[in-house]
Amino acid sequence: MKKSEVPLIINGRRIDGRLPEELREIKMSIGEISNADGSARVSFGKTEAIVAVYGPRALFPKFLQESDVGLVRVIYSMSPFSVDERKNPAPDRRSIEISKVTKEALTAAIFIEDFPKAVVDIYENIIQADGSTRVTAINAASLALASAGIPMRDLVAACSVGKVDNTLIVDLNGKEDNYSESDMAVAMMPSKGLITLLQMDGRLTKEEVLELLRKAEEVCKKIYELQKKVLFEKFKVEREEE
Amino acid sequence: MMEGFVKEYLNQGKRIDGRGFKDYRQIEIKHSVVSKAEGSAFVNLGGTKVYAGVKLDIGEPFPDTPNEGILIVNAEFTPLSSPKIEPGPPGEDAIELARIVDRIIRESQAIELEKLLIEEGKVWIVYVDLAVFDMRGNLMDASMLASIEALLHTQIPKVENGKIVRGEFTSKLPVVFKPVSVTIGKYGNNLLVDLSKEEEEIVDAKLVIGVRDDDKICAMQKQGIGTFSLKDIENALDLAIEKSKELRRLL
Numbered sequence: 001m002k003k004s005e006v007p008l009i010i011n012g013r014r015i016d017g018r019l020p021e022e023l024r025e026i027k028m029s030i031g032e033i034s035n036a037d038g039s040a041r042v043s044f045g046k047t048e049a050i051v052a053v054y055g056p057r058a059l060f061p062k063f064l065q066e067s068d069v070g071l072v073r074v075i076y077s078m079s080p081f082s083v084d085e086r087k088n089p090a091p092d093r094r095s096i097e098i099s100k101v102t103k104e105a106l107t108a109a110i111f112i113e114d115f116p117k118a119v120v121d122i123y124e125n126i127i128q129a130d131g132s133t134r135v136t137a138i139n140a141a142s143l144a145l146a147s148a149g150i151p152m153r154d155l156v157a158a159c160s161v162g163k164v165d166n167t168l169i170v171d172l173n174g175k176e177d178n179y180s181e182s183d184m185a186v187a188m189m190p191s192k193g194l195i196t197l198l199q200m201d202g203r204l205t206k207e208e209v210l211e212l213l214r215k216a217e218e219v220c221k222k223i224y225e226l227q228k229k230v231l232f233e234k235f236k237v238e239r240e241e242e
Numbered sequence: 243m244m245e246g247f248v249k250e251y252l253n254q255g256k257r258i259d260g261r262g263f264k265d266y267r268q269i270e271i272k273h274s275v276v277s278k279a280e281g282s283a284f285v286n287l288g289g290t291k292v293y294a295g296v297k298l299d300i301g302e303p304f305p306d307t308p309n310e311g312i313l314i315v316n317a318e319f320t321p322l323s324s325p326k327i328e329p330g331p332p333g334e335d336a337i338e339l340a341r342i343v344d345r346i347i348r349e350s351q352a353i354e355l356e357k358l359l360i361e362e363g364k365v366w367i368v369y370v371d372l373a374v375f376d377m378r379g380n381l382m383d384a385s386m387l388a389s390i391e392a393l394l395h396t397q398i399p400k401v402e403n404g405k406i407v408r409g410e411f412t413s414k415l416p417v418v419f420k421p422v423s424v425t426i427g428k429y430g431n432n433l434l435v436d437l438s439k440e441e442e443e444i445v446d447a448k449l450v451i452g453v454r455d456d457d458k459i460c461a462m463q464k465q466g467i468g469t470f471s472l473k474d475i476e477n478a479l480d481l482a483i484e485k486s487k488e489l490r491r492l493l
Contacts, residue, residue: 093337100334104447107467182349184462194469198449200462201349206479209459213472 008176009165015176016045020169023159023219028139028230030147038148042140044171046130051140052123053148056115070115074103076137078126098134099124105158105187105197106141111151120150131177132160138187138197139223146231155227156196157220158187161212163202168212170219182208186216190224193217248440252429257441263434264481271387271492273395281396281415285388288438289378291323294370294388296396296415300360300406301367311358311365315344317372317385324377339382340372342423342463343389346452350421350460353393357416360401368396368415379439382450383489386423391493393417421460422489424482425450428470433478435485449478453486 008015018024024045033039036052043049059065076098080086091099106122122144124137135158142156160172162183169176172183182202188195200209251258261267267288276282281296303310317340321329332340347353347370358366370392372385397411427437427445437445446468452461459479464470470478 093341096334097338097341100338101463101465104465104467108469189469192469193471195464195471195475196469198462198464198470198475201345201460203349203351203454203458203460206457206459206476206483209462209479210472210476213475217472 007165008179009167014169016173020167021215023171023222024173026223026226028143028226030143030230030234036144036148038144038146038150040140040143040147042136042143044132044136045173046128047132047136048126048128049133049137049140050125050127051137051144053120053141053144053150054123055120055148056118056150057121059117059119065117068116069112070117071119072103072107072110072112072122073119074099074106074122074124074141076102076124076126076134078129078133082126082129101197101199102134102138102141105138106145106156108194108196109142109152109154109156109189110145111153114151120145129174131172131174132185134158135160135185135187139227143227143231147234154189154191155224156187157190157223157227158185158197159216159219159223160185161216161219163204163208163212168208168215170215184209184212184216186213186220188217188220190217190221244440245444248444252432252441252444255432257434259438263432264485266436266485266488267438269387269489269492271391273391279392280399281392281394283388283391283395285384285391287380287384287387288436289376290381290384291374291376292381292384292388293373293375294385294392295373296392297369297371298396298399298406299367299369300364300401300404302363303359303365307355308363309359309365310355311353312367313344313348313353313355313370314367315340315347315370315372315389317343317374319374319377322376323374338463338465339385342382342450342452342461343370343372343385345461346386346421346423347389347393350419350452350454350458352390352417352419352421352454354416354418364404366398368393377439379437379442380425382425383423383436386421386452387489387493390417390420390422394420394493419455420490420493421452421454422486422493423450423452424485424489426478426481428468428474433474433481435481449475451478451482453482455490457483457486
């Protein structure tokens, strides 16, 4: 693991001035992609994701169809201009892995038995990356799914947690992500306390892992409230317009 | 039909092959099985057969770590291994497997990469390539065992006038930890280790846990569409730490 040349925590504050358990400014909006069945934009500080959901729709080729359940597909991608050094737009191994675990994290919440033989396609695009991109995209995907009317057990809320300079922190920015002693991405269905995505790396004791998971659960619950609020506001307004 | 059979057994607290929930199948590990490789190993974990080969090359370091060697892990599910595998570039499962192995080796700091500087601007690139030849479940733990066993028996080749002299060696690759992975399946309220192919089809979800010699957790990854509660994860961590010691003794 790379070591940062400068300390990441000074006088109890992080490099962007936050306290260890403070989130960046979170913005959420729904419905800006007119062609999609559901869409959402979520940003955590400078990290920004736009997600569109298409479906349930017919799945071809036919051999991919399952007779008893529907299929969920996810493509996570980063725009070439989203990072310091231009990113080749072709899918790389990291994106393929993120797409896979995101698909599993979201499928856990979806009643796939409600749309047999069909598919729900979730396209995630990172417009700007400053750490925690996969979880930001999951938060947006969950909103996009809900606004597309996809039947779900619960919303999925996600966040990153980690350890830098011997301090446990939440919502890692890009620099913290790069130089952390450990980082963890967590997604869950908050009302049930069920974890749908978990990726961790670093060097932590079992107690530290559990402590970080408890922090992640708290943060996910906060995000969950914001998600519910933005959904409620969106659909309340639309009803009044009718 | 097999599915129903496996579930019926698990519901009764049993496994179809008679193992307990915390038991691994028989594990066979051999090292230095490929003489052309700088390090190699073969693992047969209950019928899952994996080769790990280590090749060393000279290359340029990454700009942000100019004094460190480079680790690159790749996994190939050969079409020999299962009727479900088609020839072609690695799919998402192979990519995920390689990336988890990579993270466990890297994050555990098992290889002293800072000792792999040859001269300014030149470092050793350590390639770990996994080739899967038969899939009977728990490819993850088999691949991890094979990778570490191969690295533990890897020798650094001699360099003359900036060129590698293949087959002549100067020293051992500096490997200071033996991280292993313990992959745990969740079925209902039960946690079980070393899933067979049949069990992998029916578990709710899996959790890969990478554990270092000092019980530090160096990587985790949830797989599958099911969920884990916090309590499940706590139990899984205890189980992984316990089983990791057993696996490490085989290396």
